[in-house]
Amino acid sequence: xxxxxxxxxxxxxxxxxxxxxxxxxxxxxxxxxxxxxxxxxxxxxxxxxxxxxxxxxxxxxxxxxxxxxxxxxxxxxxxxxxxxxxxxxxxxxxxxxxxxxxxxxxxxxxxxxxxxxxxxxxxxxxxxxxxxxxxxxxxxxxxxxxxxxxxxxxxxxxxxxxxxxxxxxxxxxxxxxxxxxxxxxxxxxxxxxxxxxxxxxxxxxxxxxxxxxxxxxxxxxxxxxxxxxxxxxxxxxxxxxxxxxxxxxxxxxxxxxxxxxxxxxxxxxxxxxxxxxxxxxxxxxxxxxxxxxxxxxxxxxxxxxxxxxxxxxxxxxxxxxxxxxxxxxxxxxxxxxxxxxxxxxxxxxxxxxxxxxxxxxxxxxxxxxxxxxxxxxxxxxxxxxxxxxxxxxxxxxxxxxxxxxxxxxxxxxxxxxxxxxxxxxxxxxxxxxxxxxxxxxxxxxxxxxxxxxxxxxxxxxxxxxxxxxxxxxxxxxxxxxxxxxxxxxxxxxxxxxxxxxx
RNA sequence: GAGCCGUUAGCUCAGCUGGUUAGAGCAUCUGCCUUUUAAGCAGAGGGUCCCGGGUUCGAUCCCCGGACGGCUCACCA
Numbered sequence: 001x002x003x004x005x006x007x008x009x010x011x012x013x014x015x016x017x018x019x020x021x022x023x024x025x026x027x028x029x030x031x032x033x034x035x036x037x038x039x040x041x042x043x044x045x046x047x048x049x050x051x052x053x054x055x056x057x058x059x060x061x062x063x064x065x066x067x068x069x070x071x072x073x074x075x076x077x078x079x080x081x082x083x084x085x086x087x088x089x090x091x092x093x094x095x096x097x098x099x100x101x102x103x104x105x106x107x108x109x110x111x112x113x114x115x116x117x118x119x120x121x122x123x124x125x126x127x128x129x130x131x132x133x134x135x136x137x138x139x140x141x142x143x144x145x146x147x148x149x150x151x152x153x154x155x156x157x158x159x160x161x162x163x164x165x166x167x168x169x170x171x172x173x174x175x176x177x178x179x180x181x182x183x184x185x186x187x188x189x190x191x192x193x194x195x196x197x198x199x200x201x202x203x204x205x206x207x208x209x210x211x212x213x214x215x216x217x218x219x220x221x222x223x224x225x226x227x228x229x230x231x232x233x234x235x236x237x238x239x240x241x242x243x244x245x246x247x248x249x250x251x252x253x254x255x256x257x258x259x260x261x262x263x264x265x266x267x268x269x270x271x272x273x274x275x276x277x278x279x280x281x282x283x284x285x286x287x288x289x290x291x292x293x294x295x296x297x298x299x300x301x302x303x304x305x306x307x308x309x310x311x312x313x314x315x316x317x318x319x320x321x322x323x324x325x326x327x328x329x330x331x332x333x334x335x336x337x338x339x340x341x342x343x344x345x346x347x348x349x350x351x352x353x354x355x356x357x358x359x360x361x362x363x364x365x366x367x368x369x370x371x372x373x374x375x376x377x378x379x380x381x382x383x384x385x386x387x388x389x390x391x392x393x394x395x396x397x398x399x400x401x402x403x404x405x406x407x408x409x410x411x412x413x414x415x416x417x418x419x420x421x422x423x424x425x426x427x428x429x430x431x432x433x434x435x436x437x438x439x440x441x442x443x444x445x446x447x448x449x450x451x452x453x454x455x456x457x458x459x460x461x462x463x464x465x466x467x468x469x470x471x472x473x474x475x476x477x478x479x480x481x482x483x484x485x486x487x488x489x490x491x492x493x494x495x496x497x498x499x500x501x502x
Numbered sequence: 503g504a505g506c507c508g509u510u511a512g513c514u515c516a517g518c519u520g521g522u523u524a525g526a527g528c529a530u531c532u533g534c535c536u537u538u539u540a541a542g543c544a545g546a547g548g549g550u551c552c553c554g555g556g557u558u559c560g561a562u563c564c565c566c567g568g569a570c571g572g573c574u575c576a577c578c579a
Contacts, residue, residue, distance in 0.1 A: 013548060014531095014548080015512080072540085074538045074540095074541050075538095075541095076534095076536060076537090076538075076541085077534070077535045079536040079537080081541085092538090092539085096537090097536070112529095112530090113529075126537045126538075126539090127538085128538070128539070146512075147512040147530075148529085149514085149529095150512085150527085151513090151529080151540065152514075152528065152540055153513070153514040153515085153527095154513085154514085155513070156514070157571090158571075158572065159570075171513085214578080214579080215577095215578075216578060216579090217578095234578095257579080259577095259579080261578060262503075262576080262578085264575090264576095265574095266578090267577085267578065267579080271579065273579070356576090410579095416579085417578085417579060420579075448577075448578080471579075473579040474579095475579080476579065498570095
């Protein structure tokens with residue numbers, strides 16, 4: 001390739017070199033072998049022989065076959081040290097000419113960082129004391145034709161980490177993999193917690209004709225043969241409650257919700273939510289359940305209910321603070337609680353503090369805006385906020401003594417909403433009226449107002465047992481328990497714009 | 503959607519006030535090396551300085567526009 005001639009952007013030289021090696025192997029008949037069975041993981045070998053001295057190992061010559069990715073290679077003329085990484089960790093292999101066929105020796109010399117190989121041999125300890133596998137055969141399992149990120153600094157470009165998560169896992173596996181293992185444990189922990197309490201796991205539609213159950217804008221899609229507009233669900237709530245009508249008494253679903261909104265460190269357009277519903281329970285019954293679940297998950301993951309999140313030390317052991325939304329908002333805004341029940345007065349308070357008033361908001365909506373503005377960011381330790389205005393809770397049951405509010409709570413930790421639960425509204429006429437009120441708000445410009453769902457009201461008209469339900473954002477819970485500052489660090493493949501065409 | 507910041511070799515990063523041929527380490531290639539530990543030694547190759555305009559004798563650098571990303575804000579969980 002002449003240097004004065006500006007060649008078209010062809011393949012990178014590093015990749016070309018590796019492809020040439022691959023072509024050579026193929027010419028010799030190699031073709032991505034399918035049958036290879038390792039007998040040991042790296043972690044097993046370290047666990048079994050980590051304390052065994054070299055003389056004993058030489059005596060016993062324990063056989064071992066390992067497989068994994070080449071993550072380091074130190075080659076000499078007639079021998080090489082090749083470090084292989086599998087899901088449990090790393091093990092060094094030692095490949096020398098006098099133990100291999102000529103073809104294997106040539107392969108060992110041509111190995112690139114990133115290749116997947118299998119090595120059979122015996123366990124030994126090198127002169128410098130490192131536990132290794134002395135190879136008697138080596139086979140290439142898959143070729144890596146692209147150069148991998150540098151071994152010392154790893155991959156720091158966050159865009160590539162999210163876009164090509166496999167590279168993040170290869171290059172930064174020690175840091176990024178544990179988060180996803182923890183996420184798996186959290187999901188399993190939630191399931192076993194609820195199943196142990198007689199909850200039934202169910203799956204409800206993601207494709208819905210009216211996406212309801214939350215205040216959010218949906219994604220739109222289309223069914224071709226039915227020629228039908230569909231929306232991706234924004235919450236499973238209304239279907240889970242139809243199941244309560246049908247006779248299930250305790251149900252839960254862990255699933256993806258889709259909300260057509262902005263992206264931030266705390267928002268991914270698709271996110272995982274746990275929702276659970278219990279008949280013959282009230283809102284108050286759920287608080288201890290949530291405490292126990294989240295505290296138990298922390299204990300299972302970390303062995304303690306104290307977790308570190310950024311600068312904060314969070315105590316997730318039971319006994320969380322409880323706070324009334326209206327009282328807290330009034331205290332922060334320096335007015336009397338009853339002022340926030342009166343729309344003109346509430347409006348004046350908000351204007352006095354320069355807090356924007358949502359379109360169509362009445363006293364309840366304004367009180368909530370004040371709460372979110374002043375109080376929410378200050379709730380660092382786990383706090384249950386109760387007494388939400390009915391106006392902002394179209395699916396929750398009004399309080400018997402004070403119909404201005406509903407029997408509802410939200411859980412806040414490190415200034416973020418983590419869970420939302422309430423006694424369910426099972427009065428179909430009240431539900432219809434609330435939906436109509438939401439339609440009014442929609443007319444006034446609130447495009448996240450809840451749509452009318454006659455089918456759901458019709459279900460309620462058959463009688464839904466008194467019940468309470470709760471939703472927990474699994475991604476945010478994982479962030480909290482894994483000390484992750486961005487939701488993209490706990491979602492394997494976060495949504496990104498398509499990469500610019502290079 | 504708005505504001506601020508960023509984008510230089512495959513990766514991690516330098517690059518002065520605008521100056522001639524844009525550097526380093528790792529990685530790669532060639533040679534030597536049968537117990538290394540970020541192996542070593544000798545040599546070599548590798549760049550659309552994110553893209554498009556503008557200013558200038560001259561732009562990686564200054565100005566304008568755009569793409570992508572990060573952070574903050576707004577909305578939600």
